[in-house]
Amino acid sequence: MMIKFPQSFLWGAATSAYQVEGNNVNADWWQWEKKAGKEQSGKACRHYEFYKHDFDLARGLNHNAHRLSIEWSRIEPKEGEFSHNELKHYIDVILALKKRDIEPVVTLHHFTNPVWFSKLGGWEKGRSAALFSRYCDFVTRALAKHVHYWITINEPTIYISHAYILGVWPPQVKSYLKATAVEENMAWAHIKAYRAIHKIYEELRLSAPSISISQNVMAFVPCKQDLQNRFTAYLRDRLFNLGFLERIMRYDLMPHKAMDFIGVNYYSRQLVELKKFGAANIASDVCNKKHHLCEKNSLGWDIYPKGLYEVLLELEKYNLPIMITENGICTPDDDLRWKYIYGHLKYIHRAMKKGVPVMGYLYWSLIDNFEWDKGFFPRFGLIGIDYKTYKRTVRKSAKKFARVCKTGIL
Numbered sequence: 001m002m003i004k005f006p007q008s009f010l011w012g013a014a015t016s017a018y019q020v021e022g023n024n025v026n027a028d029w030w031q032w033e034k035k036a037g038k039e040q041s042g043k044a045c046r047h048y049e050f051y052k053h054d055f056d057l058a059r060g061l062n063h064n065a066h067r068l069s070i071e072w073s074r075i076e077p078k079e080g081e082f083s084h085n086e087l088k089h090y091i092d093v094i095l096a097l098k099k100r101d102i103e104p105v106v107t108l109h110h111f112t113n114p115v116w117f118s119k120l121g122g123w124e125k126g127r128s129a130a131l132f133s134r135y136c137d138f139v140t141r142a143l144a145k146h147v148h149y150w151i152t153i154n155e156p157t158i159y160i161s162h163a164y165i166l167g168v169w170p171p172q173v174k175s176y177l178k179a180t181a182v183e184e185n186m187a188w189a190h191i192k193a194y195r196a197i198h199k200i201y202e203e204l205r206l207s208a209p210s211i212s213i214s215q216n217v218m219a220f221v222p223c224k225q226d227l228q229n230r231f232t233a234y235l236r237d238r239l240f241n242l243g244f245l246e247r248i249m250r251y252d253l254m255p256h257k258a259m260d261f262i263g264v265n266y267y268s269r270q271l272v273e274l275k276k277f278g279a280a281n282i283a284s285d286v287c288n289k290k291h292h293l294c295e296k297n298s299l300g301w302d303i304y305p306k307g308l309y310e311v312l313l314e315l316e317k318y319n320l321p322i323m324i325t326e327n328g329i330c331t332p333d334d335d336l337r338w339k340y341i342y343g344h345l346k347y348i349h350r351a352m353k354k355g356v357p358v359m360g361y362l363y364w365s366l367i368d369n370f371e372w373d374k375g376f377f378p379r380f381g382l383i384g385i386d387y388k389t390y391k392r393t394v395r396k397s398a399k400k401f402a403r404v405c406k407t408g409i410l
Helices: 028-035 047-060 084-099 115-119 128-146 156-165 176-203 227-250 279-284 305-318 334-353 396-407
Strands: 010-014 065-069 103-109 149-154 210-222 262-272 322-326 358-364 383-385 392-394
Touching: 010 103, 010 322, 010 396, 028 115, 047 084, 047 392, 065 084, 065 149, 065 358, 084 103, 084 128, 103 128, 128 176, 149 156, 149 176, 156 176, 156 210, 156 227, 176 210, 176 227, 210 227, 210 305, 210 322, 227 262, 227 279, 227 305, 262 305, 305 322, 305 334, 334 358, 334 396
Parallel strands: 010 065, 010 358, 065 103, 103 149, 149 210, 210 262, 262 322, 322 358
Antiparallel strands: 383 392
């Protein structure tokens, strides 16, 4: 049976500034990599220099949308001091996309912070929302006439869990109390940015923008269909997948006034098996038996396309358009990469047939990149990077995806 997507569907891929640009020396991650003894990002993919070439490749692959991020630490390297040179660079980047008829989807915060912001206490402090809003105002006024889609914050739940609960990302804090404060401040930062961006568009007499966050979601699947595992999976879904979204929506009395669409990042499932009762167990216990097997990516994450379908059906209740802002696989097996893309697109279309208003699909990622604390080992890209020469190589999976982007037919 032929699967056909709407003609207006957004097709493309995503990147984030720190993971591809290189030499983001004023970011907290740059210092942390060295202190923690991690693989260093260095020149990354030199996308800061080669962005036009990378966008030429994306256009050649029939992409009509591209998600990118602005590096806050470039724009505001010192507190209150904004770089007009760096702002011009990002204007040029956006214009390069527009010249190629590629719709920019711009992210304002993708995990990294300016060093000065972190030294002030980062997202733990109440003034963080105001500082973020000031940066957003500066960027938005310059880019508004070129950008319709905005992501304020990428994966707040992942940032909070990795930086403030697991303590594996900077600032490596393990405190539920501080994690709660960070969640509150990030939620309020989104609200302030959402209102400010809409106000700027009104002042400039531009058509209203479309603003969201990118929320990482997982399929929480009970290992056994007993009450305790089903209930634990339900709680994790409420906490991890929906908690931040609903926190944002509760800030306004009128529904959905803090989001114009829902950005969804989906990669994998978690097989839930509660070992014993306790808050930590309910939050993190997983099955470690060798059953319910499925293929995995290079990082050991389960490949489970059906989970995206299930999550999309759940998100329909919010009555907002949905954009898949990330979905991808790291693997040396390019046939598996295409199988992954195909499987997820099939389930996205199935959800759309059920009435879920999905408006676009952005694969993660356009090019191989620096994968945070995992370094350069994971290969997510539709386009491979030789980190010795920085040569780009378009993978076969990218060409197969290109046909879907061109025709809308899977």
